[in-house]
Amino acid sequence: FxxxxxxxxxxxxxxxxxxxxxxxxxxxxxxxxxxxxxxxxxxxxxxxxxxxxxxxxxxxxxxxxxxxxxxxxxLIDNHVHVDLIGHGSYERYYEFLGGTERLHEVMPIAAKQMLRAGVTTALDLGAPYDILNLRADIDAGKTPGPRLLVSGPWITRIEYDTIPDSYEEIISSPEEGAATALKLIDKGSDVIKVWDGLTQEDYIAIVQAAHSRGVKVHAHLYAPEAIQMAINAGVDVFQHVGSAGNPPYTAALVNDIAHKEIPVVQTIAHRVWVYPATQAFPSRLKRAEYRTDMPKDIYEEFMASFENFHQLPYFRNAATEIRNSKKSAGQFIAAGARIGVGTDAASPLNTHLEAIWREMAALVESGMTPIQVISAATKTNAEILGVFHERxxxxxxxxxxxxxxxxxxxxxxxxxxxxxxxxxxxxxxxxxxxxxxxxxxxxxxxxxxxxx
Ligand SMILES: [Zn+2]
The missing domain is CATH 2.30.40.10 (Urease, subunit C, domain 1)
Structure with a gap:
C-alpha cells in the first residue's frame, strides 16, 4: 500500500x-x-x-x-456503552474507576474493541458528557473507534444508586422533562434516552420537545405499562423491549409495535446467551486482546471481577431469564416487527470484542435468517439512526x-x-x-x- x-x-x-x-x-x-x-x-x-x-x-x-x-x-451497534468493558459488577467497577475519574482511560479500550469487532458506527445510550471528548478524538483519528452517536445522560424519575450522578437527569415533572431534553440536545445529544419511572405526561412532553429539534427518543423499557405509555407518546425506538430477560408480552402489545413499525432493538444476547457461553467456555475471557489493550491494573481488575461469576448480582435471575429467553426473544421477530440490532455492550461478560456477533447469532437462533440479521445490523440500523443516506x-x-x-x-x-x-x-x-x-x-x- x-x-x-x-x-x-x-x-x-x-x-x-x-x-x-x-x-x-x-x-x-x-x-x-x-x-x-x-x-x-x-x-x-x-x-x-x-x-x-x-x-x-x-x-x-x-x-x-x-x-x-x-x-x-x-456493522452498526444500536445500543452500546463505551464506558463499560464487560466488568462483572457495575458497583465495583465504578468504585475502581473512582466514579468517572478514570473513564477517559477505559473508553478508548472499548472503542478499539468495537472497531476490531467490525463495528464502525455505534449508538452510546447513556454516558456522562466525557464521551464527547472520546468522540472528538475518534473523529480526529487520534483514537481507534467507531463513529459515535450518543444520548448522553438518560432522563428518568428514579435515581439509580450504583451509577455516578452524571449518568442521569432526574426529573419530577413533564415541564422539567421537556426542558431537560432540550438542554441535552444543546449539549450534543444525538438521541434522547428515556428510562423507567416516567409518567404518561412525561413521555409526551419529552417526545414533543425532542421532535421539535428533529431528534429521536429511544426508550429503555421492560414493563408493559410503560411500553404502552411510550407508544401513546410516539417514542421512536424501543430498546431492550423483547429482550430475553422478560416474560413474553401480550400479542396485542407486540402486534401494536409491529404494525406501527416502531423499531425494536432487543439486546437479547447479554446475560442469557453470554452467561451460559461463558460457563461453557470460561477461556473466552482470557483472549490476548483484553490483556494487550488494557493497562495492567485495569486488566487485573477486569479479570478479578469474574471470580465466581455465577454469584454476581447481575446474573441473579439468569436461570429464569434463560428459561424465558427463547419465547420472548422470538416474539417480535415472529410478529414481523422492525428489528434493529444492539448489544448493550459492555454489560457484565458482554465485551465489545464479541457482543455484536453474539447478538446477531442469538437473533438467528430466535428466528431470523443470517441475511435478515446482517441487513438489520447494517441497513436497518442506519435507517434507525438516520444515517442511511451515507452508510x-x-x-x-x-x-x-x-x-x-x-x-x-x-x-x-x-x-x-x-x-x-x-x-x-x-x-x-x-x-x-x-x-x-x-x-x-x-x-x-x-x-x-x-x-x-
Ligand atoms: Zn444499555
Whole structure:
C-alpha cells in the first residue's frame, strides 16, 4: 500500500483506490450475495460494487485478494456503552474507576474493541458528557473507534444508586422533562434516552420537545405499562423491549409495535446467551486482546471481577431469564416487527470484542435468517439512526465503512467473529486474525496493542 497517515499515526488512509477482489459481497440489503464480488473505494468513498465481470479495476488501484472471505458493510451497534468493558459488577467497577475519574482511560479500550469487532458506527445510550471528548478524538483519528452517536445522560424519575450522578437527569415533572431534553440536545445529544419511572405526561412532553429539534427518543423499557405509555407518546425506538430477560408480552402489545413499525432493538444476547457461553467456555475471557489493550491494573481488575461469576448480582435471575429467553426473544421477530440490532455492550461478560456477533447469532437462533440479521445490523440500523443516506450499505457514493470476515456468515453467522479487515471512513485496519498476505508485515496497520 502507498499510504498517507496525515490524520494521525494510528490511522492509515491509502492514497490510491483500494480494490477488494475474490470475496463474497453482501451489500446490506436482503438479497442474494455477489459470489465473485469486487468492492472499490477511494479516499473514503465507495466507487464500485459488483461482480468481477462487471467492475473494471482502475490501473492505479491497490488490489487485495480476499478469496475465502465475505465483504459486508461496516456493522452498526444500536445500543452500546463505551464506558463499560464487560466488568462483572457495575458497583465495583465504578468504585475502581473512582466514579468517572478514570473513564477517559477505559473508553478508548472499548472503542478499539468495537472497531476490531467490525463495528464502525455505534449508538452510546447513556454516558456522562466525557464521551464527547472520546468522540472528538475518534473523529480526529487520534483514537481507534467507531463513529459515535450518543444520548448522553438518560432522563428518568428514579435515581439509580450504583451509577455516578452524571449518568442521569432526574426529573419530577413533564415541564422539567421537556426542558431537560432540550438542554441535552444543546449539549450534543444525538438521541434522547428515556428510562423507567416516567409518567404518561412525561413521555409526551419529552417526545414533543425532542421532535421539535428533529431528534429521536429511544426508550429503555421492560414493563408493559410503560411500553404502552411510550407508544401513546410516539417514542421512536424501543430498546431492550423483547429482550430475553422478560416474560413474553401480550400479542396485542407486540402486534401494536409491529404494525406501527416502531423499531425494536432487543439486546437479547447479554446475560442469557453470554452467561451460559461463558460457563461453557470460561477461556473466552482470557483472549490476548483484553490483556494487550488494557493497562495492567485495569486488566487485573477486569479479570478479578469474574471470580465466581455465577454469584454476581447481575446474573441473579439468569436461570429464569434463560428459561424465558427463547419465547420472548422470538416474539417480535415472529410478529414481523422492525428489528434493529444492539448489544448493550459492555454489560457484565458482554465485551465489545464479541457482543455484536453474539447478538446477531442469538437473533438467528430466535428466528431470523443470517441475511435478515446482517441487513438489520447494517441497513436497518442506519435507517434507525438516520444515517442511511451515507452508510449502512455497500453502494457507490457511500462512505467506505467495510468489514471483511473470514468464511461465509450466511452458512454460519458466528464467522462474523472472525474479522480480518475493517475499513472506516477509508482508513484500513487489519486485525491480528488477518491471514491475508497483502495485509501482513509492513502493511499491518495494527489493531495490535498500542500500550507502550
Ligand atoms: Zn444499555
Amino acid at each position: 502507498v499510504c498517507t497517515s496525515s490524520v494521525a499515526a494510528l490511522e492509515v488512509r491509502p492514497e490510491n483506490p483500494v480494490a477488494f477482489v475474490g470475496g463474497q459481497v453482501l451489500d446490506g440489503y436482503e438479497v442474494a450475495p455477489i459470489t465473485d464480488g469486487v468492492v472499490i473505494f477511494e479516499k473514503g468513498i465507495i466507487t464500485a460494487v459488483g461482480s468481477s465481470k462487471e467492475v473494471s479495476i482502475p490501473a492505479n488501484a491497490e488490489i487485495v485478494d480476499v478469496g475465502g472471505h465475505t465483504i459486508l458493510p461496516g 449502512g450499505s455497500l453502494e457507490v457514493g457511500k462512505q467506505a465503512d467495510i468489514v471483511i470476515v473470514e468464511g461465509n456468515p450466511l452458512a454460519d453467522i458466528e464467522t462474523l467473529g472472525r474479522v480480518s479487515i475493517v475499513v472506516k471512513d477509508g482508513a484500513v485496519w487489519a486485525t491480528e486474525n488477518s491471514k491475508l498476505p497483502e495485509m501482513s508485515a509492513s502493511n499491518y496497520f495494527g489493531l495490535t496493542a498500542q500500550n507502550p
